[in-house]
Amino acid sequence: MTHTLTQRLDMTADDTAPLSRGPEGDGWWRRLLRDTGYTLTAFPIALVAFVVAVVGLSLGAATLVIGVGFVVLAGTLVVLRGFAHLERLRLRSVRGRTSPVPSYAVARAGDSTVRRLVTPLRDAQSWLDLLWGVLGFATGTTAFAVTVAWWAGSFGGITYWFWQRWLPVDDGTETLASMIGLGVGREPEIWLNLGLGLAGLLLLPVVVRLMATMHASLSWVLLCSRAELQRDVRHAEGGREAARIAEADSLRRLERDIHDGPQQRLVRLQMDLGRAGKQLDQDPRQAKLTIDAAMQQARDTVAELRSLSRGIAPPVLVDRGLVAALQEAFARAPFPVHATIDVPGPLPPHVETTVYFVVSEALTNVAKHSGAGRVEVGVVQVGRRLRVAVTDDGAGGAQVGKGHGLAGLEQRVRAADGTLEITSPAGGPTSLRADLACD
Amino acid sequence: MRLVVADDSLLLREGLQLILSEAGHEVVASVGDGPSFVAAALEHRPDVCLVDVRMPPSHTDEGLRAAVDVRRQWPQARVLVLSQYVEMSYADDLLAGGRGGVGYLLKDRVSDIDAFLASLQRVADGGTALDPEVIERLMVRRRDPMERLTAREREVLGQMAQGKGNQAIADDLVVTLAAVEKHTQRIFAKLGLLPDDAGHRRVLAVLAYLRGSAPEYSAPDYSAPDYSPG
Numbered sequence: 078m079t080h081t082l083t084q085r086l087d088m089t090a091d092d093t094a095p096l097s098r099g100p101e102g103d104g105w106w107r108r109l110l111r112d113t114g115y116t117l118t119a120f121p122i123a124l125v126a127f128v129v130a131v132v133g134l135s136l137g138a139a140t141l142v143i144g145v146g147f148v149v150l151a152g153t154l155v156v157l158r159g160f161a162h163l164e165r166l167r168l169r170s171v172r173g174r175t176s177p178v179p180s181y182a183v184a185r186a187g188d189s190t191v192r193r194l195v196t197p198l199r200d201a202q203s204w205l206d207l208l209w210g211v212l213g214f215a216t217g218t219t220a221f222a223v224t225v226a227w228w229a230g231s232f233g234g235i236t237y238w239f240w241q242r243w244l245p246v247d248d249g250t251e252t253l254a255s256m257i258g259l260g261v262g263r264e265p266e267i268w269l270n271l272g273l274g275l276a277g278l279l280l281l282p283v284v285v286r287l288m289a290t291m292h293a294s295l296s297w298v299l300l301c302s303r304a305e306l307q308r309d310v311r312h313a314e315g316g317r318e319a320a321r322i323a324e325a326d327s328l329r330r331l332e333r334d335i336h337d338g339p340q341q342r343l344v345r346l347q348m349d350l351g352r353a354g355k356q357l358d359q360d361p362r363q364a365k366l367t368i369d370a371a372m373q374q375a376r377d378t379v380a381e382l383r384s385l386s387r388g389i390a391p392p393v394l395v396d397r398g399l400v401a402a403l404q405e406a407f408a409r410a411p412f413p414v415h416a417t418i419d420v421p422g423p424l425p426p427h428v429e430t431t432v433y434f435v436v437s438e439a440l441t442n443v444a445k446h447s448g449a450g451r452v453e454v455g456v457v458q459v460g461r462r463l464r465v466a467v468t469d470d471g472a473g474g475a476q477v478g479k480g481h482g483l484a485g486l487e488q489r490v491r492a493a494d495g496t497l498e499i500t501s502p503a504g505g506p507t508s509l510r511a512d513l514a515c516d
Numbered sequence: 517m518r519l520v521v522a523d524d525s526l527l528l529r530e531g532l533q534l535i536l537s538e539a540g541h542e543v544v545a546s547v548g549d550g551p552s553f554v555a556a557a558l559e560h561r562p563d564v565c566l567v568d569v570r571m572p573p574s575h576t577d578e579g580l581r582a583a584v585d586v587r588r589q590w591p592q593a594r595v596l597v598l599s600q601y602v603e604m605s606y607a608d609d610l611l612a613g614g615r616g617g618v619g620y621l622l623k624d625r626v627s628d629i630d631a632f633l634a635s636l637q638r639v640a641d642g643g644t645a646l647d648p649e650v651i652e653r654l655m656v657r658r659r660d661p662m663e664r665l666t667a668r669e670r671e672v673l674g675q676m677a678q679g680k681g682n683q684a685i686a687d688d689l690v691v692t693l694a695a696v697e698k699h700t701q702r703i704f705a706k707l708g709l710l711p712d713d714a715g716h717r718r719v720l721a722v723l724a725y726l727r728g729s730a731p732e733y734s735a736p737d738y739s740a741p742d743y744s745p746g
Contacts, residue, residue, distance in 0.1 A: 347627035348531035
């Protein structure tokens with residue numbers, strides 16, 4: 078059985094591609110039809126939205142003093158929200174991606190009826206929807222008009238030769254062709270119109286795309302951009318939350334470790350010294366034995382404290398930096414480690430600590446579970462990101478479960494605004510990759 | 517005397533056992549978690565149970581709850597609770613029944629072996645042994661009335677609150693028994709307490725006074741100098 082375990086912590090979807098790029102893999106004619114559909118429908122929708130927005134806004138503003146205005150405005154905002162949703166759906170045909178929906182203010186459970194009614198008024202996105210209703214009319218109308226004119230001009234031009242025969246012949250007037258010196262009569266006129274029509278047809282996809290993009294950009298900025306902002310904030314908050322949890326966890330673990338370790342030993346040491354004090358009067362030889370045992374207790378306590386402080390931040394990392402600390406960790410490993418470390422400058426302390434623990438925890442895991450004979454470690458800075466990879470040739474099957482230390486590692490990495498990915502099919506090899514922010 | 521010792525650290529269990537056996541006491545059972553402590557105490561019916569607060573399975577105040585449990589099933593049980601930390605609420609739980617024969621000491625106190633053995637004896641005799649630090653915290657809260665007492669009187673009050681009898685206080689402060697009696701009378705007069713020499717009742721009276729009213733005590737006091745959350 079082969080199972081692959083992939084952990085991707087970064088939930089950010091790729092949604093930052095340029096706006097003007099249409100849906101992938103479409104032919105130009107299909108995109109042209111989509112864009113045309115989008116711009117042709119933009120006008121009627123924008124018109125209705127505009128009317129609703131302007132009427133609702135002025136009616137609401139006028140009746141604000143008697144209180145009804147609040148409800149009228151709220152109602153207008155809710156209707157505009159419907160238009161905004163429709164526009165977000167339509168945006169998909171231009172942008173080729175589902176449009177993110179910003180979160181709207183929602184009435185809380187304990188709110189009064191009045192407060193409930195006017196909830197949309199307190200919501201920034203609702204007012205952006207209204208603004209779209211007003212501004213979108215301008216871009217929508219322009220996009221519609223230009224698109225219709227361009228289509229008509231292009232097809233009218235290339236079919237001029239056909240329908241010109243029904244035009245009344247009027248030799249007195251100057252035609253376009255005669256004005257620019259192509260000669261008088263129908264013949265040059267036909268050729269000119271054909272040329273212009275062909276040129277227009279050639280430019281048609283570009284022009285329509287431009288018009289669709291213009292209207293779509295406005296819609297996107299007003300209706301969707303806030304969603305991205307909100308998502309970034311949520312992402313940052315998620316990182317902070319993880320950092321808080323990781324910190325609280327490690328403090329609690331530290332408390333437990335101190336309680337179970339050095340503190341117990343010191344209490345025992347006190348007991349033994351108390352006994353020795355009593356024994357000194359009665360049986361000095363016994364007292365000597367007790368003191369010897371107490372000495373051993375003291376030594377063990379120091380050793381335990383030392384290993385505890387290494388768990389917080391290894392002294393060598395504090396004193397000599399990441400590279401020295403990593404080399405120390407490699408030297409401790411019971412297998413050869415092939416390392417590539419390429420970090421040009423000094424890193425922030427929390428990044429160094431995270432990198433150190435990722436590598437040393439990974440090495441500990443490899444030593445404990447995989448039975449690997451060889452491990453490769455890479456710590457490479459690429460721009461503002463730091464890539465850490467630990468790959469072994471062992472048995473694989475690593476799990477992000479409790480007890481393997483990988484879950485804790487995950488939290489540490491997330492706290493440093495990074496992602497941790499572990500692939501470990503049964504039979505190996507196991508590879509652990511962390512991607513961290515350098516600042 | 518016969519004892520049951522409960523502590524999840526083998527290291528400390530051994531240490532306690534050595535101290536107790538060198539003092540001529542017998543440890544009849546030595547256990548490492550709450551449920552087996554309750555079982556051992558009820559089975560062996562020792563003169564005193566020595567129990568650590570933090571033990572498995574819960575790793576929280578397991579030992580304390582086990583001690584309360586034992587005293588519910590066997591009201592005559594004498595329990596001395598040892599802890600790494602002074603927590604007022606722990607002492608409360610133990611004293612809640614209003615019966616003597618309980619103690620609450622910091623583990624550090626064990627190293628003063630004579631004092632520890634004396635506390636143990638007091639608990640075995642149905643008295644009370646409260647850690648000086650517990651008493652100190654109570655006295656800090658009642659700063660105003662405490663200022664009416666002289667330094668020596670405060671010292672005597674503290675010793676009384678720990679559960680010591682007049683003779684023990686006299687020995688400890690190196691004064692005569694008569695002097696201690698005079699001090700206690702003056703303390704009771706100044707604080708408006710009824711003089712009562714009957715061992716545990718006196719302790720309870722002093723403690724009740726130090727706590728002030730019950731509701732005031734039940735709320736955590738954030739202004740106390742070394743209050744630490746969690």
